[in-house]
């Protein structure tokens with residue numbers, strides 16, 4: 001049996017939600033991941049350090065006893081975010097990043113930023129104190145095709161912002177295009193990107209061929225095959241600017257399987273099995289540790305985890321639930337459309 005031991009991974013982009021959903025999903029992340037950057041797009045969003053402290057308390061209360069997991073909190077950037085509050089949050093060790101959602105770009109983002117100018121005071125402060133900005137990198141203007149929204153964001157929002165404030169550390173989250181990969185590679189400093197599990201596996205056919213498949217719909221939406229191949233090449237390259245952020249985003253089935261289904265794919269359950277499969281296909285199992293366990297902590301200024309996990313390749317396909325039950329309802333687990341043979345021992 002093949003096996004692979006690596007430092008315990010972290011998830012640099014995770015939606016844990018709140019209340020009963022939080023209780024239903026947290027163990028799926030804590031089982032394999034030591035830490036995760038927790039997205040602030042709750043309803044209402046996590047906008048102040050007081051909100052983040054309270055949310056962290058709810059996460060720790062929901063964590064089953066005996067599980068070891070550290071949530072790294074983020075604030076949802078608004079046009080009214082107070083730079084002093086952000087600086088205090090970083091100084092207290094509570095806040096790991098601030099998240100930019102262009103207004104209307106994705107799930108629960110209507111309170112996001114409309115005019116970048118209004119966010120400049122807080123962005124300037126973040127540049128000064130070395131606090132990263134995480135971005136959902138899509139424009140929302142209706143004229144721009146949904147498949148082009150990331151590329152247009154880079155040209156019209158991100159690049160001008162980085163030229164205006166080169167000291168600001170920016171994480172391009174869930175990058176989905178070759179344009180995004182090339183943009184990160186061309187930068188000399190202060191730019192990195194997270195890549196999801198599912199964008200390494202699906203292209204847009206998964207959503208649209210043979211009938212509409214809501215459980216493959218997420219934002220940014222999966223793109224053409226050439227983009228998936230660029231993401232895979234970057235993920236397995238060992239380049240320290242690319243690391244795992246699952247963007248595992250649970251929604252209950254009735255909110256996915258309907259006339260206007262929510263965006264989000266739930267991958268916390270089988271992410272490590274899927275990644276081992278992908279890295280083996282790319283003959284890069286020796287670089288999985290960099291992607292899942294080393295590059296992210298280095299970017300966020302943290303030490304890699306001391307503990308390890310071992311992945312084993314089994315002859316028979318690994319069993320994992322197709323759906324999980326939460327107090328809010330059933331959530332469908334990501335189906336990579338091939339059998340998984342790698343399991344976390």
Ligand SMILES: NC(=O)N[C@@H](CC(=O)O)C(=O)O
Pocket residue numbers: 015041106107136217218219220247249250263264265
């Ligand atoms: N990725 C998604 O499709 N959905 C996320 C929001 C996000 O990360 O954009 C969610 O909160 O459901």
Ligand SMILES: [Zn+2]
Pocket residue numbers: 106136173174219220
């Ligand atoms: Zn997003």
Ligand SMILES: [Zn+2]
Pocket residue numbers: 013014015039247249
């Ligand atoms: Zn997300």
